Amino acid sequence: MGLAAAAVSSGKVVITPTDTVYGLSAAVFKPAEVAKLEAGERAAPWAEPVAKLYEIKGRPPQQPSLILARDWQYAAMLTLQPLERIQEFCEQLDHPLTALVRARQDWGPPTTNAKGAVAVRVPKNGLITILLRFCRFLYSASANYPAGREPHLLEQVPAPIFAKAGLAIDAGPSPLRESSYLVDFTARPPRPIRGDARLRAAIETIWS
DSSP: OOHHHHHHHHTOEEEOOOOOEEEEEEEEOOOOHHHHHHTTTOOOHHHHHHHHHHHTTOOTTTTTEEEEESSSSHHHBBBBBBHHHHHHHHHSSSSSEEEEESSSSSOTTSEEETEEEEEEEEEOHHHHHHHHHHEEEEEEEEETTTTTTOOSSSGGGOHHHHHHSSSSHHHHHHHHSSOOOOEESSSSOOEEEEEOOHHHHHHHHHOO
C-alpha cells in the first residue's frame, strides 16, 4: 500500500478495494491542510484529484462524494456534530454505514451537499484501512460508470476507467458486493437513505 499512498499523496486517482466494493480513491486534503484540521483550524479541500476522479467516472460535478476517514477521531474533524452515538451505532452493525452529518465548513460540492452536509464512513476492515493510515481522508466512489455494476473484482472495473487511473491494487474479491448503508444523521430521528429492513429496524430500536 506504500505505492498507493504515494500515488494518492501526489494527487493521483487509485483503484483499490474498499470495505465494500472496488472504488476510485483520491486525496481530500493536501498534507498541510490535514495538519490544519488536526490543529482545529479551517482547511481547504484539494480540488484537482477529485476533479480527475469525477472525470474518470463520468460523474456530475455537483453530486457530492463520500469521504472515508482513518478513524472516528478523524471523522470528527469534518463535522461539529457529535459522533459518539453514531459511532456506537455503526459499531453495532455488521454492514458498513456511511453517515451524512453537518460539515464543519460548507466546502461545497463535491465535499458537501447543498445543505452543507458531508457523507463520511470509517471502514472497519480491508486494505483501505491501511491506506487511510497514511492518507487520513479519501474521496471514494465505486469504480464504475453511473448506474453500472459495482465491481467486486478488479477485472470488473471498466477498461477505460482502469486505463485512466494512476494505479490499481488487486487484492482479490472485495469484502462486499454492494454499497454501504447510507443514513442522514442531520435528521431527527435519523433517516435511512440506502439500506434494508435490518437497518430500519436498528434505527427504530436504538433511536426509539
